[in-house]
Amino acid sequence: MLRDGRRRWGSRLAEAGVESPDSDVTLLLCHVLDTSPGRLVLVDDLSDDQVAEMERLVAQRAERVPLQHLTGRAFFRHVELEVGPGVFVPRPETELLAGWAVEACAELAEPVVLDLCTGSGAIARAVADEVPTARVHAVELDPDAHRWAERNLAGTGVDLRLGDMATAFDDLLGTVDVVVCNPPYIPFEAWESVAVEARDHDPHLALFSGQDGLDAMRTLERRAAELLRPGGVVGAEHADVQGESAPGVFVSTGRWSDVRDHRDLAGRARFVTARLAR
Template identity: 45%
Template sequence: MPADPALVARLRAAGSVFAEEEADLLTAAAPSPAALTTLVDRRVAGEPLEQVLGWTAFYGLRVRVEPGVFVPRRRTELLAREAVAVSRPGAVVVDLCCGSGAVGLAVATHVPGVELHAADVDPVAVRCARRNLRGRGQVHHGDLFEALPARLRGHVDVLVANGPYVPTDAIALMPPEARDHEPATALDGGPDGLAVLRRVVAGAPRWLAPGGRVLVECADRQTVAITAAVRDAGLAPRLVHDDAVGAVVAVGVAADAASP
């Protein structure tokens, strides 16, 4: 049944590019006409559709997204895909700056038997990630590596981080639904966007197992700088691109204990 034309018109007037699709999703999510009005009011006010619906599709999964939590982007599926590709049953996998826990959930779903740990500095994100990862892994609250159990030091096989990488001056240029409704800690990467990712890469060698990998999402314009950071940390750098969605993942590989 086609969505209510008046609802479609209201969403389109509010700036929705995909008004028909959004109207269908909002209608399906609302248990009553009054609830639909509330959802539409939130969307028209600029709240991200995913937060209004309470979920988003990511890497073939439905991931819970609560108000105030960073919304997983489609381009981050490259990070998930690369993490899945290098994970094995029994591997220790850490998802730093986990937000909703989407990347960790993708790994735990597609590679059964991993030992998954996720962490975020934002308590709202931690609460959301715990709901998404219930029964799949442990979620810790704290700043990067400080949040992790000490016993993981030197034993992490795969370390992923979808940390903030937007330069501070560029935050004001972001769409209002991101700028106004997602936490600054998930967006603001400092003067050149790499303040947090440099900390992740620099700290990774102390936590990685021999042959372990750190994978971080970044922007194409940041690849030279992040590659230098990976190399400075004593890791072997590699870049993975997905031009279809404009995604870049920087990988750093620790030396294998068996290597000379």
Template identity: 50%
Template sequence: MTRQPLRLAILEGERILAAAGVASPRTDAELIAAHVLGVERTRLPLVPLVDPPVVDAIGQLVTQRAKRIPLQHLLGWAQLGPVTLAVGPGVFVPRPETELLLDWGLRAIKTLSEPTVIDLCTGSGALALAVANARPDAVVYGVDNDAPALSWARRNADLRAQAGDTPITLYSGDVADPTLLTELDGRVDLVLCNPPYVPDHTVVPPEVADHDPPQAVFSGHDGLATIRHVVTLAARLLRPEGWMGIEHDDSQGKSVPALLSLRRVLSDVEDHADLAGRPRFVTARRRPL
């Protein structure tokens, strides 16, 4: 059995994925190769030659990816900061840009001891578990109203607890429910949320349209239906001088901050751009008493 250059298999994968319209063909081809080989992507240059079955396995996954099945579904995992999360059909796949909201949130509670943090619309549990990983002293809650998403979140919470992270508490609840988490009213240091925010009928990539749960993506004609409820809920939960951060669509850089500015109990409303300079998330603070 003649061994073959791994480089050629990756180049062929890149070619196929580029022709299929995949946004990052080289990266995806390399991640698929690393997955098949069971090595870190950065170590691929140390594997110059591979056996034909490895080339075949890479080719099979590339073929699936070319059908626009999310890479994370094929690999079985996604990353948010240092935390690896199990993902698949039925749950929203965390995006790298959400790390900006995570980083901001961790800075907001940097000086606090044993902060209470709530991740609304938690999905896979990504933000909640990333906070628990970074702040073992934090009391962290994750909330979602979707049963399949919560099952993924529970699986990830169990995996992270086995890895030694601080356990989190998961709630099944709707952010529109005025009785949700009333026992925490005025006691929360930080509320984070990556809600559904895409306006209905927006054309989205096949990975989103065919594989992300619609209820985790779309939210009314203007994309703000869920965010309106999140703002009301977060304002109720926050302690005086507590912080909130909400991710939003890049078309909502004015409309979402305007929603927060209408709430008299909130101050320091600020919108933040992603690494490409696009509006990405908004933050605000509960006014002191």
């Protein structure tokens, strides 16, 4: 019976320390059956091949292989992304930063948006999807992650480049309306506290950023000041313990106004925004 299998697989994942075992089993079943969670109620049992596939996937998930690596996809706002080894798996909390970028475009006829450290292309794809009039550009330094972004941004009109956010887009200097970035922000010393799925499977280039976790944020602050038009805005995700230090990167230079921090749905400090002084 499918119900017995779900209970057994959920218990195995729970024993392995997976945070959302029942939800993960549901999503793995949807992957194996090529269906949606809402239609699982119509399934009474699995074939022998489907059971074998579920056993294989659950065993891998119990080893803390990211769920999205097993299904090959991640959902981000209103789009579906291809993900796998070599690219940072987009997190739900980053959807709030993408939503801020979408809102920042609201009063602009043809906003120029730049997604630095694009990774899988999640934020760039979301903005292009929700703001059809935007001219969206994105850059990624890691070649493996860039290949995933190429897949996810194909046909969207996003200008994707391979390069360093510190030097990319010289052709856009002083013309950008919105800069958005989910940079690496974990201090090297926090290695042991990182979730196994991220530490062992996400690219370290996308995770760690110097002794205090703010090296990339400082680079972003400098480059955003060069890329934005006067009055343009920047938004960047950070760790929940950086609710004061991340905004401090922008405040300390005197180049920015309206520097403020934003909390996620759990009430944790999550991303900083600022406006380039006119």
